[in-house]
Amino acid sequence: MRNVWVVLISVGVAGFAVSAQARELMPNERYMCSWGAGTAARAQELKLAGVSLYAARQKIHSYKFAKSWMRMMAMGITEQTYDSPTRIKPEAVRESFYDDCVKYKLARK
Template identity: 50%
Template structure:
């Protein structure tokens, strides 16, 4: 029972920490992390569905991006996702990417 309560307390602290990080991020940082996490989730979904990296890159090439840096960044995120051995669901990849992006943005300051 103690182990269970300790793990619940740990989870609550993690959630509180994420909320504090989210508040510490600027709107632009939240948008960039959200965009990157969406790209990673889409790449994971394609990978798990058996779509080749070549086909996914070709699809990205045809996509319109708001900023010039987004295209090459999307290619990098996609390639890293395909090179990973991870078989996590896209939603988990999206959350993990966002959390790590937020941590990086806060640490960068």
């Protein structure tokens, strides 16, 4: 009887682990992460080019955004990028932001 319980618990734990790994992001969540990564990369480009945070904010205000949440999100991402002391290349910022965003979204599910 004891062996049966051990087998049942093992199968249950394995099934739970497989279901946890099978989670996928919805296309809109992937789009949000991709868009945010692009915004962070653009902000890093401006920062490395010596553009002030004020000028970067003015550029954001001049953009046309497809969704209402994008303007404030772009402002937040830009400010966080400027607050960071890092000097890495914009492509590395894009990859890092996207990977972290996907991990965060998967962890929330």
